[in-house]
Amino acid sequence: xxxxxxxxxxxxxxxxxxxxxxHTAAEIDAACCEFGFFAIxxxxxxxxxxxxLDALAREFFERPDADKAEIAMAHGGAxxxxxxxxxxxxxxxxxxQKEGLYFGSELPSTDPRVRARLPLHGPNLFPNTPAQxxxxxxxxxxxxxxxxxxxxxxxxxxxxxxxxxxxxxxxxDPTLLFRIFRYPPTSPGDAASNPWGVGEHTDYGLLxxxxxxxxxxxxxxxxxxxEWIEVPSDPELIVCNLGDMLDRMTEGRYRSTAHRVRNLADxxxxxxxxxxDPSWDAQVRPLPLTRDAVPDDRSTxxxxxxxxxxxxxxxxxxxxxxxxxxPELLRSIR
Numbered sequence: 554x555x556x557x558x559x560x561x562x563x564x565x566x567x568x569x570x571x572x573x574x575x576h577t578a579a580e581i582d583a584a585c586c587e588f589g590f591f592a593i594x595x596x597x598x599x600x601x602x603x604x605x606l607d608a609l610a611r612e613f614f615e616r617p618d619a620d621k622a623e624i625a626m627a628h629g630g631a632x633x634x635x636x637x638x639x640x641x642x643x644x645x646x647x648x649x650q651k652e653g654l655y656f657g658s659e660l661p662s663t664d665p666r667v668r669a670r671l672p673l674h675g676p677n678l679f680p681n682t683p684a685q686x687x688x689x690x691x692x693x694x695x696x697x698x699x700x701x702x703x704x705x706x707x708x709x710x711x712x713x714x715x716x717x718x719x720x721x722x723x724x725x726d727p728t729l730l731f732r733i734f735r736y737p738p739t740s741p742g743d744a745a746s747n748p749w750g751v752g753e754h755t756d757y758g759l760l761x762x763x764x765x766x767x768x769x770x771x772x773x774x775x776x777x778x779x780e781w782i783e784v785p786s787d788p789e790l791i792v793c794n795l796g797d798m799l800d801r802m803t804e805g806r807y808r809s810t811a812h813r814v815r816n817l818a819d820x821x822x823x824x825x826x827x828x829x830d831p832s833w834d835a836q837v838r839p840l841p842l843t844r845d846a847v848p849d850d851r852s853t854x855x856x857x858x859x860x861x862x863x864x865x866x867x868x869x870x871x872x873x874x875x876x877x878x879x880p881e882l883l884r885s886i887r
Contacts, residue, residue, distance in 0.1 A: 589794060758798050
């Protein structure tokens with residue numbers, strides 16, 4: 554029988570009922586151990602805000618490429634913000650069948666990190682049309698950051714840590730990244746050469762919160778690597794998946810699970826992944842857990858990386874990964 558991803562009500566995490574919080578944390582812990590993926594209800598995200606974001610994103614993507622190029626990523630410099638065209642992002646060296654917009658924490662040009670040209674830090678690039686995209690994206694980032702911190706409090710409890718462990722130790726100044734992706738329908742020619750909107754990969758940080766328009770297409774590799782399963786396509790659910798840093802911290806007890814996307818529908822698929830990651834200068838080290846060790850999965854990982862052997866800061870790890878996605882952009886800022 555094909556496995557199904559767990560669906561967890563996270564509303565108790567916002568309440569003071571300790572027993573209810575512990576029950577939800579236990580559900581999250583089980584999902585993290587078995588899949589590294591789960592979907593949540595009770596998240597409290599305003600449906601009207603999601604609809605507005607979707608409509609504005611579609612309005613932007615419908616504009617001519619020449620107009621969209623006014624906020625191309627090349628104009629974002631070290632901040633790594635802006636628009637990229639269809640095929641402009643790579644996974645494992647192959648062009649993805651998607652176009653997108655990159656955003657992050659909105660920082661003024663006077664911020665010391667921006668003045669030092671710290672990669673992935675700076676002001677966002679927003680189009681003149683639709684003008685409302687700016688305020689909507691910034692509201693969405695704030696909303697998702699609060700929700701991610703809440704879900705991480707449940708993960709911390711499930712690991713036997715205090716619910717504020719991540720805020721205290723890794724995310725006092727979290728690295729916040731937000732993407733809007735458009736996956737066009739897969740044409741017969743694309744299906745023959747590269748059918749993937751984005752190929753097999755894992756996310757790099759702590760926690761990803763994914764909202765989408767309800768079009769199927771996201772697939773998750775099961776832990777035993779024997780099959781790929783579809784992620785629920787209900788747009789009211791928010792999909793949570795773990796990044797490489799939670800895999801490293803738990804020494805593989807929680808896996809950063811490989812996933813991929815292909816759009817077999819006859820219309821565009823829009824997705825809105827939000828990444829809540831450690832502070833840029835954070836050192837991510839294994840936790841002193843008492844559970845049985847899990848073998849290093851380097852030989853079966855999509856990128857052949859051993860998360861047990863990492864050293865340095867999270868920012869260094871992230872920059873090395875992102876550089877493989879946009880190699881030309883990295884060369885332009887060095």
